[in-house]
Amino acid sequence: MLKVTLQNTGLVVLLLLLGDFVSGWFHYSTPHHSGKTASDTEEQSCFCHLTGVLDDCYCDIESIDVFNNFKVYPLIRKLTARDFFRYYKVNLKRPCPFWADDGHCAIKDCHVEPCPESKIPVGIKSGNYNKYSKAVNTDLSDLSDLSECEQAQNLGAINSTLSNQSKEAFEDWARHDDAQDHFCELDDETSPDAEYVDLMLNPERYTGYKGPSAWRVWNSIYEENCFKPRSVYRPLNPLAPVRGDDDGEAFYNWLEGLCLEKRVFYRLISGLHSSINIHLCAEYLLEEGWGKAVWGPNAQEFRRRFDPAEAKGEGTRRLKNLYFLYLIELRALSKVAPYFERAFIHLYTGNTRQDSSTKDLLLQILNETKAFPMHFDEKSMFAGHKIEAKTLKEEFRLHFKNISRIMDCVGCSKCRLWGKLQTQGLGTALKILFSEKEIKNLPENTPSKGFQLTRQEIVALLNAFGRLSTSIKELHNFRTLLEEHR
Numbered sequence: 073m074l075k076v077t078l079q080n081t082g083l084v085v086l087l088l089l090l091g092d093f094v095s096g097w098f099h100y101s102t103p104h105h106s107g108k109t110a111s112d113t114e115e116q117s118c119f120c121h122l123t124g125v126l127d128d129c130y131c132d133i134e135s136i137d138v139f140n141n142f143k144v145y146p147l148i149r150k151l152t153a154r155d156f157f158r159y160y161k162v163n164l165k166r167p168c169p170f171w172a173d174d175g176h177c178a179i180k181d182c183h184v185e186p187c188p189e190s191k192i193p194v195g196i197k198s199g200n201y202n203k204y205s206k207a208v209n210t211d212l213s214d215l216s217d218l219s220e221c222e223q224a225q226n227l228g229a230i231n232s233t234l235s236n237q238s239k240e241a242f243e244d245w246a247r248h249d250d251a252q253d254h255f256c257e258l259d260d261e262t263s264p265d266a267e268y269v270d271l272m273l274n275p276e277r278y279t280g281y282k283g284p285s286a287w288r289v290w291n292s293i294y295e296e297n298c299f300k301p302r303s304v305y306r307p308l309n310p311l312a313p314v315r316g317d318d319d320g321e322a323f324y325n326w327l328e329g330l331c332l333e334k335r336v337f338y339r340l341i342s343g344l345h346s347s348i349n350i351h352l353c354a355e356y357l358l359e360e361g362w363g364k365a366v367w368g369p370n371a372q373e374f375r376r377r378f379d380p381a382e383a384k385g386e387g388t389r390r391l392k393n394l395y396f397l398y399l400i401e402l403r404a405l406s407k408v409a410p411y412f413e414r415a416f417i418h419l420y421t422g423n424t425r426q427d428s429s430t431k432d433l434l435l436q437i438l439n440e441t442k443a444f445p446m447h448f449d450e451k452s453m454f455a456g457h458k459i460e461a462k463t464l465k466e467e468f469r470l471h472f473k474n475i476s477r478i479m480d481c482v483g484c485s486k487c488r489l490w491g492k493l494q495t496q497g498l499g500t501a502l503k504i505l506f507s508e509k510e511i512k513n514l515p516e517n518t519p520s521k522g523f524q525l526t527r528q529e530i531v532a533l534l535n536a537f538g539r540l541s542t543s544i545k546e547l548h549n550f551r552t553l554l555e556e557h558r
Contacts, residue, residue, distance in 0.1 A: 119551055121380070121388040126396055128332065128339070131446035136395055139444055140544045147437045152538045154430045155193050156419040158272045160531050164488055165265040168481035170292065181279040181357070182484035186267040195422035196268075196527070255469050256476040256499035259492075261528065271493075271535060274486060276348075277355030277367060281484035290345065292478055297471045298341060299334040300326075307386055320386070333453050333464055336400075337471065343397030344494060346390040347543040349377050351490075354546040369546070371553050391547070397498070398540045399448040402441055404501035405537060409438040410511060411525065416518075419530075434534070450505045465506065472499060490539075497536020500529045 125132045151157060164184060167173060189197070259266055287310050294306055307320030327335060356370035378387035411417070412434060419430045454461040454468075476495045482488040504511070510523035525533075 119547075119554075122391050122547075126392055126399070128336065128396070129399060129446075129448050131399055131448070133392070133395055135446060136398060137544065137548065140398070140541055141548055143440050144437065145541045145545045147433065147440070148534070148538045148541045151430070151433050151437060152535050153272060154433070155421045155423065155426065156196070156430050157531055157534055158270055159187060159192055159196055159268050160271055160489075160493060160535070161259070161261050161266050161268050161528060162489060162492055163259040163263055163266040164485050164492075166259070166480040169477055170481060171288075173481075181277075182281055182486050184269060184274050184485040184489050187270045187273075189268075191270070192268050193421035193423065195420040195427075254499065255472050255502045256496045257473055258496070258528070269489060274489060275355065276351045276486070276490040276539065278352045278357055278370075279484050279486055280357075281487050285483045286487075289478060289481055292481070293341060293475050297474050297478075298338045299330065299471070300338075308384060320384075331464070333468055336396075336453065337468060339393045339396045340400060340498065341475070342390060343393035343395070343540075344498065346378075346394040347397065347540055348490070348494070349390075350374075350394070350543040350546050351539065353377065354542075354549070369549060369553055371550060371557065374550050375554075394540070394543055396448075398544060400505070401498065401501045401533075401537045401540060402444060403448045403450060404504040404533070405438055406441040406444065406447060407508065407511060408504045408525075408533075409435075409442055410514060411523070412438060414514070414516060450508075454506075469502075472502065493532050494536045494539055496529065496532035497534075497539075500525065500533040501536070503529075504533075 123133055291309065294300065294309070295302070300306070304323055304326045307323055327338060330338075353371075353374040354369050355367050356373055357365060358368050358370065359366035376382050378391060380387050383390070412431070417431075418427060419434065420427055421430075454465045456464075472495075476492070476499060479488060479491040479495055482491050507523050510520070513522060514520050
């Protein structure tokens, strides 16, 4: 049974005052009924069942809405715009390891514009060591007035500022990191195909990427990696045999019969899929002419994907899985707080003033996550017989790692970018949740061989959570939009 600790009555009071107050790429494949005029009841049916306590935990949707929209969303939006978090190094040219490449999407909105090296902050280009060494940070901060060529020469000699003992520790640490059991297939940052991308200039939104290529990616994820037998058919799967009027009852009976861990796995993937689709609906191409393209919320597209009538009852389940995923990543942030609270951890870009402010903002967000009173209890997972639990945990990890590899099969470059980032972010969250002992034993003043995060993992973790926070905020916006059009 999952545990809930009710520590904060302020959130409950705020919830009572506010009542029911309550953002992409791949399509959920649902029937498209054009020309349909919705009644007032139909317009609100996307939300009428989106209420109450979530399955597998004792947290209610209304509490998450208030907590996210008023406390977390304004902060995470500001954080992800900071230099440390907006530049993400990614290899978008890795071949698909599972089937012949379909060829990349030719739609212009699928294109990703890489960031020129000259635009990358000097502290980010210098690599991972600078987060942990005050000596290195000090030396790098003196480079701000030098020419780019001189900066490059200085950065090439960065290890000379470290003691031999520190060098040995970092080398040992790097060896451990290479051998560590990751939940994601990590890009090789030293590959010539790995490039920095400015996430602010390449936002996640509707690109027009859809059809068989996109369906095959999601079909591979759900059908081959979510512990599902082939005899059980997922509702509304466009690649499944025609099942008549099957309303998904057999699928959900199968799902509820699974152990908690496998049920959680499916809900995480479904929640990620839902979040991506909300971003698509919230940043939709509304108008394109001779002038600048207009992007904004498309209420009709949102209803097509999430309205129970349009999605044959699947809409509410999809949205609830989004909230469940939010709770998982929220819990990971609260658990990893001690890692960032250590004084020697620096979110270094070379801009001393902004770097200090960025860390303060991150710690403020982490403090908010720790104060949330209804966290998911990860201790209920992998809690059975030790050998069976270890086997199940490894199976869980390998299935998720396989999903991260499938992201290299996405044909749209922008969709691939955000798919890789968000799966790495979720993989990092899972790594955190299952590293409790290592985090508790972190040394106060030196790096740890037992647990560490690379810059890419940190960037992915916070941006992925930022995407979920945006999704929940956008749900409120869609509710308001639908009410205005009643």
